[in-house]
Amino acid sequence: MMIVMKPDATEDEIGAIIERVEAAGARAHVSKGDEVTLIGALGDREHVARLELEGAPGVAQVVPILKPYKLASHQLRDASVLEIAGRKIGGENFALIAGPCTVESRDLLLSTAQVVKDSGAAMLRGGAYKPRTSPYAFQGLGQEGLRLLAEAKEMTGMPIVTELMDVRDMEAVLEVADVIQVGARNMQNYTLLSEVGRSGCAVLLKRGLSATLEELLMAAEYILKEGNERVMLCERGIRTFETAYRFTLDLMAIPVLKELSHLPVVVDPSHAAGRRDLVLPLSLAAAAAGADGIIVEVHPDPEQAICDGPQALRSADFADFAAQVERATALAGKAFTAAA
C-alpha cells in the first residue's frame, strides 16, 4: 500500500501514519518529494489489509499495491485444469456446456440432453431453481426439476450444471449437481459462497451485472478459502449505458482474468445477448479470445419455451453451431474436451 500525504501535511501527521503502519506489523518506507511525501506500507498482505488510512489527518490518497485476493491469484500457481466427472476444463481443454434454460418437462430435457451430447457438449445445464426479477414469473420446477436432471444424467452420462439459490436447498442440489452454478445476482451473497465452498462441489461463479473483475475474484476467494479449489469464473455480460442489447458482453475479461487468476474462464453469450442470432458470433469471439468454455441455452422449440426462449439456440441447429465453435477454439490453441 502506498500512502500519498497532502502537500500541507505536517511532520506530526506524517509521523502518526508511520506509527500506525508499523503498529499493524508492516514496514514504512518514506519518500519526500518537492510537493508531496509518499509512505510505502510493505509487508504481509493481511497486516496491510487491516490499515484503514483513507481520510486520516494529512492523507491525500491511499493506493493499493498488492491485489486483495490470494488464492485466486495467478502468482501462486499455473493455470488450473479442473476435472468434472471426467471432463477437463482449462489449459488446452475447452468445455461446451449446453442445455435448456429451465427444466420444463421430462421429454424436453431428455431430448435436448441427447442433442447436446451428440454434438460434443461436455456438460448439461438446466435450471431447477430460477432467480426471476418478477415474483409473478415462473420460479422453476424445484425438486421435481432436480429429479429430471438426475434422469438425464443417468441417460447420457453427462455431468450436470445447475443453480443453487438458497443454502437450505444445498443437500438436494448436491445429489444431482456436478457443478453448482452461483448466479450473477448472488455473486456477493457471501453466505451462499461460503456454503458452496464448504460443499466441495465444483462451482460455476457468474460475474455480477456490475461487478469488477477484482470483485469477481474476491467472490471466488470466499469459495477457495473454504478449501474448495474447483471454481470456474463466468463472464455473462455487464450493465452499461447501451440499450441496444440486454447486457454488454465483456470479452476483454477473458485474457485479463486469465492473467490475474489461474481459474478457468467460461463465457455465457446467451444471457448477455438475449437474442439467438447473436449467440454464434459471440461464441466464436469468446473461443477465439481464449475462453476455456461457453455455456449456452438450447431448446427444441424456443417459441414455446417457458423462459428466455428468444435467446435459445434451436436443437436442430446445434450440431452446426458446435462445429463452428470447435473450429474457433483452435485459434487459441484449444480443443473440445472429451469424456475421459
Added chain:
Amino acid sequence: MMIVMKPDATEDEIGAIIERVEAAGARAHVSKGDEVTLIGALGDREHVARLELEGAPGVAQVVPILKPYKLASHQLRDASVLEIAGRKIGGENFALIAGPCTVESRDLLLSTAQVVKDSGAAMLRGGAYKPRTSPYAFQGLGQEGLRLLAEAKEMTGMPIVTELMDVRDMEAVLEVADVIQVGARNMQNYTLLSEVGRSGCAVLLKRGLSATLEELLMAAEYILKEGNERVMLCERGIRTFETAYRFTLDLMAIPVLKELSHLPVVVDPSHAAGRRDLVLPLSLAAAAAGADGIIVEVHPDPEQAICDGPQALRSADFADFAAQVERATALAGKAFTAAA
C-alpha cells in the same frame, strides 16, 4: 404491451401473434401503418406478463406499457406513512437514522446511541452482520452485536435498524430489529426478500449498485407480495464510470421513486461518498429533493473505527449536522419525526 412487427412480417406471422395474445387471455388491437404493423396486447397484467414474444417470427420489438409491479405502484394508493415503534416516516415526516457502521463494543454503541438520540435521530442503526467484499475482513460481532443493540434500544428507547444477510439468522435478528435492512448486494437475493416479507417486520431495502429503479421496485414487490407493507426504499449510490468517488449518489431517484411508488424513500449518503466531508452537502441535497429520511454513520473516533471510519461523521459534530439537515427538510415541506 405493444408488439411492433417487422416491415416484412407476413400475414401469417401477424395472425400467429394475435392468436398467442388471445390465447394468453389478453385482447389484441391491430394498427396497420405504411411501414409497420403494431399489435397492442391489452388486458390483465398477469395475463400479459406471461407472453414472451421477443424473437418470435415477424416480431421486431416488444414494448412494455404497464409497469411490471403492482403492489409497489403509486397508482393503487397514496404515499404511505409507515410507523416504526411510534416514529413516522413518509408524508411530512422525515426520519434521521444514525449510528455506527458496525457494532464494535458496548461503550462505543451506547455513547453513539445517546448522541444521535439527543440530536433528534428517529432510529439507531448498527451492523451485527456485515457483508464484506473480502473474506479476510471483519465480518461483524454477530449474536453479540445483536445483544448490544438490544441494550442500546432499552437504554434509549430508539427503534433499531440492522442488517440481515442469512435467512438462518432471522429469528435472532427479529428479537432486536424494528427494521431489517436488506443490503445492496442482497437486493436480488429473492430467498431473503421472501422470508423478510413473511416476517412482517419493517424493511429498509437498499438499491443494488447497478439496479434500475424498476428492479428496485420489483424487489420490493417480492416483500409486499408476502403481505408485508412496511417497506422503505433506500438509494445508496450507483456504480458509474466516475472514479472520483466510491459510488455516484443518484438523487434523481428520490422524486422519480416517489412518483412511481407510494413507499417512503431514504438516502444513504455515507456509503455512496465513502468520505465524511461529502456527507453534509449530500444530506442537505437529499432533504431538499424530498427524501423521507437519511441514514448516516456516526462514530466518536472515526480514525479508530474497525470499518468505514473515513465516512463516519464525528459524534462531536453530529448535533450541528442534524440541525442543518432539519433546516433543509423544510424546503420540501417536511419536519423531523418525533417519538409518538
Added chain:
Amino acid sequence: MMIVMKPDATEDEIGAIIERVEAAGARAHVSKGDEVTLIGALGDREHVARLELEGAPGVAQVVPILKPYKLASHQLRDASVLEIAGRKIGGENFALIAGPCTVESRDLLLSTAQVVKDSGAAMLRGGAYKPRTSPYAFQGLGQEGLRLLAEAKEMTGMPIVTELMDVRDMEAVLEVADVIQVGARNMQNYTLLSEVGRSGCAVLLKRGLSATLEELLMAAEYILKEGNERVMLCERGIRTFETAYRFTLDLMAIPVLKELSHLPVVVDPSHAAGRRDLVLPLSLAAAAAGADGIIVEVHPDPEQAICDGPQALRSADFADFAAQVERATALAGKAFTAAA
C-alpha cells in the same frame, strides 16, 4: 508518479526505469519491499508527465500522484469569484441563469427574458446554434438568433449565455455573448476550447456525458492555458445504466469539483431530467449542495416549443420557482447575485 515493479522484475529492469526517470529530469526514490519494489518519480509536473512507463519491462503499475491539471487546481488559489457584466458568481454569490432552450422568435425571447429578469435571474440563456443528435432536427436560427439575443440584452440589461459550436462563428457570437457556452458534446473539441480560451470571453463549460471530473478539469485547462481565467464548470447529467431518466444528474460533482478546483460550479437540471417536474427538486438539491448557480429552461408555452419543451419550466410558474431556489441557497451560505 509511483511505479510499482512486478514481483519478478530484475535488477536490470529496475535500473532501466530509474535511468528513464532521471533522464526525464525527475528524481527516483526506491523502496524495496518483500514482494515488490516501488519507485517514486518526483519532480516538476511537466517532467514527470513526459514519462510513459506503462508496459515497460518489469513494470506492474504506474500510479499518478499529482493531478494532471495545474491552472484549474484549487491548490494554487482560493475559490474564484467571476464577474460577468456586473453579476458575480462564486463565493457567496449564486447565479440563476434562465431562458428558452432555443431562440424561436422575437416575441417569445423578449417575453421570457422579462419574466426571468423580474424573478431575479442573473443571466439570460438562449441558443442560436443548437447541436442536435439528428441532422433532420431544427438546428437553431443562427445569425438571426444572435440578433434577437442582442435585442433582449439591450431591453433587459442582462448578460447573455449562448452556445458556440463552430470556431468560424466566433466573431458573430462574441458580438452578443457575455458567456460562451461549450456544450457537453464539444467538451473535448480541443480546437474549440483553445479558440474560446484565446477569445478572453467568459465560458460555461459543460461536462461531457461520460467525462470524469478530471477530464472536465483538463478541458478547462485548455481554456485557462490561453490566459482566459473566466471559466465556469457545468454539471448536466452523466450517462449511466439507468433508463428511468434521460441522464443521471451527478450532484456529488458539486462538492468534489469545489474541492479540486477554484472554478465556480453551475448545475443544469433541465437537460439531465428532460422533464419539467424534476427541475424544482433537483434545483433545490443543487443549491443545498453548494452549487454556485443553476441554468434552467423557461418557456411561456412549452407544449409549443420547437425543442425540449417537456423540460422547460412554464413562465407563469417561474417567480415561485426562483423564490424556492433562493431559499435553498441560504443552506449553503449563498444568496442570489444582483446587478452591481
Added chain:
Amino acid sequence: MMIVMKPDATEDEIGAIIERVEAAGARAHVSKGDEVTLIGALGDREHVARLELEGAPGVAQVVPILKPYKLASHQLRDASVLEIAGRKIGGENFALIAGPCTVESRDLLLSTAQVVKDSGAAMLRGGAYKPRTSPYAFQGLGQEGLRLLAEAKEMTGMPIVTELMDVRDMEAVLEVADVIQVGARNMQNYTLLSEVGRSGCAVLLKRGLSATLEELLMAAEYILKEGNERVMLCERGIRTFETAYRFTLDLMAIPVLKELSHLPVVVDPSHAAGRRDLVLPLSLAAAAAGADGIIVEVHPDPEQAICDGPQALRSADFADFAAQVERATALAGKAFTAAA
C-alpha cells in the same frame, strides 16, 4: 411512434394528441385498453420526427417505432462494399489497417509502413493531428506529419488513414488522406461531420466513449446526408464501471451494427485495451465475430514511442500477428483484401 396515455387521461387530452399527430401530417390509430389508451402515430419518418409529445397533458410515455436514421439503415440496401484506392472493405473483404499511433519521424514512419505492407495490411494509419486529454502533451507534427504520410504513400502505394480535428485543416488533410478519421471525442462535432460529408473523402467514424449505437448511426447520417456514402463505423471501446482496462471493447456492436446498418464495421482494439498483450486476443475475437477490418498500432520500438507506446504491437511481431488474424477472418467467411 406510439403514444401511451396516462390511465387518467381525459377524452379532451386524447383528442388533443390525435389532433397534433394529424396536424404533423401523420395518421393516428387509437387503441383503448382497460387501463390505458394507446395512440399510434404512423406515416413518413420526418413528419413523425417533428412531433415532440413527451410531457404533453395526459401523455405517459412516447415510444419510438422507426429508427431515426434513414441513409445509414440496412432496410434500404444491402451491405456496402467500399473501395479505397483499390482496396475493398465490407462483404467478404477484411481490411487490416495498421501503422504508428502518431507520425514521429521519417525513418520510423517509412520503416513501419514497409513492415505493415509486407504483412498484408490494406491501409496505413498515422496521426499528424492528435487529440490529447492534456494541453501539455505532444499534439502531433501537424503539416510536417502530413508531408511524411504523403512520402510513405508514394513509397508503399498504400492508402492513408489520418485524423482531422479542425475543419480549417481540411484542405491540407485532403491532399494526403484516402480516409479521414473522425475521432471518438469528435463523434458529435456536427460541424466537422458535415464538412467531412461535403469533402466526399472516405471516413472512418469512431464511436464516442459513451455513444449508443443509435447515436453512432445518427452521426454517420450527418455525413451520408451530404451525399458522401463512403463511411466506415469503428468500435473502439466504451466507458464502463470496470477499471481493469482503459475502455471496454464492445464486440456485440459488430453483429448488431451490421444488422442495423449497411456500413462496414471496423474495430480498434489498441485504444480500447491500452495494452499490447490484449491486442491479439481482441483482434482474433473481432475477426471471428464478423468485423470488416481492424485498425491497430505498430511501432518498431514501443518503449521509445512518443505516445501510446504500451499498446503498440512490435514491428518484429507484426507478420505473425497478421497471419493469426487472417486465420480468424475465415471463421466469418472473410479474407484479407488485396490491392486491386
